Amino acid sequence: VRIFARLVAVWTGMLTYYDWTDSPNCLKTKIVLLELDAPFEQVSVDRTTLRGDAYRAKFPTGMAPAIEDGEVRISESGAIALHLAARHGRLIPGEPAARARMAQAMFVEASLLSPTVGGSGLFGELYRPEAERNERRIVELRERAQQVARVLGGLLAAGPYFAGEVSIADAQLYAAVAKSIEAKVFDAPPANLVAWYERMTARPQVVRARAQYTHFR
Ligand SMILES: N[C@@H](CCC(=O)N[C@@H](CS)C(=O)NCC(=O)O)C(=O)O
Numbered sequence: 001v002r003i004f005a006r007l008v009a010v011w012t013g014m015l016t017y018y019d020w021t022d023s024p025n026c027l028k029t030k031i032v033l034l035e036l037d038a039p040f041e042q043v044s045v046d047r048t049t050l051r052g053d054a055y056r057a058k059f060p061t062g063m064a065p066a067i068e069d070g071e072v073r074i075s076e077s078g079a080i081a082l083h084l085a086a087r088h089g090r091l092i093p094g095e096p097a098a099r100a101r102m103a104q105a106m107f108v109e110a111s112l113l114s115p116t117v118g119g120s121g122l123f124g125e126l127y128r129p130e131a132e133r134n135e136r137r138i139v140e141l142r143e144r145a146q147q148v149a150r151v152l153g154g155l156l157a158a159g160p161y162f163a164g165e166v167s168i169a170d171a172q173l174y175a176a177v178a179k180s181i182e183a184k185v186f187d188a189p190p191a192n193l194v195a196w197y198e199r200m201t202a203r204p205q206v207v208r209a210r211a212q213y214t215h216f217r
Contacts (some may be wrong), residue, residue, distance in 0.1 A: 009041040013070065016041050019212075020050070020064040024118075024175040027213045028077040029065040031171040034205035035090045078106050083167035091168045101205065103153055105162035105169035108145045113176050114142045117185060143183050152177065153190025159181075160199060174200050179215060 009016040017040045019026050033040055049055050049212065050062050059066045059075040066075035073081055085092035093099045115121050122141040125133055152173070153164055162169040174197075180186055181197050200206055208214040 005041045005043050009068070014039055014041050016043060016067040016068040018043050018045050018055075018059075018064055018075075020045050020047075020200065021212060022046075022214050023035055023064050024079050024179055024213065024215050025063070026065045027175045027209055027216060028171050029067075029080050030079045030209040030212060031206055032084050032168055033172065034209055035166075035203075036084055036090055037090060038084060065212060078110055078172055081106075081172060085168045091171075093163050093167055098165065098167075101155070101158060102163035102167045102169040106172050108151065108155065109169075109172045109176065113148050113173065116141055116148050117176050117180050122185060123179065123183075142185065145180060146187055149180075149186040149193055151190045152165065153193045156190075156192045156196055158197065162196075170196075170200060174206065175216075178210075 005016065008014070015038065016031065019030065019042050021044065032038075044065055045055065050064060056062045058068075058073060061075045063075050065077050065080060067073070067080050067083070067107065069083065069087075074080060074083065082092075093102055117123055122138065122145060125138050125141065158164050161167060162173065177197055178201065180193065181189060186193075201210075
């Protein structure tokens, strides 16, 4: 099936999207694809595929999401989002100050939010069997998560979305923020962050995307 999907994509010049239903990171890319109404062939992968030599030869990170789009073959949801937004000329503000705020929010997601609550942070720790959990680290990460929620509230001061208008930054931040709010990781999240989460959750493309991922169904 995977080879067939790839052949169809090569014939039609269509983008191939490597998706893992257990991956919150794939939700980000799916939101971008649906918001852009971009045509794509989906190849479903799992942990075994990701750890295999064939996948790693294509994508050295060994991670999902990943895409092949003509000459472009990349993983990393942020890089994928930038590529897709530039290609479609949407979800990326033209105005330099708004574009800079978009980039700021994306880097905060990658350097602050994701390491705190993501697979190598709090959720990674909570998924371990109880006997293997590092309780001290869990307490520290929970405290840090409150600070990150305040940072995100501060970044949203400019308007309803992180760049003012909706952009790829919102898709990038949505997965970890939604998971954290729904798992009650943030004790007292800023009201504007909760309002942004509700605004995003109500978008029809986000509803469609969420239904496809185990952590968000
Ligand atoms: N920074 C990356 C993170 C991607 C990532 O962590 N993907 C996970 C799934 S959520 C993965 O592929 N893990 C591989 C594994 O568990 O073997 C991104 O934003 O795309």
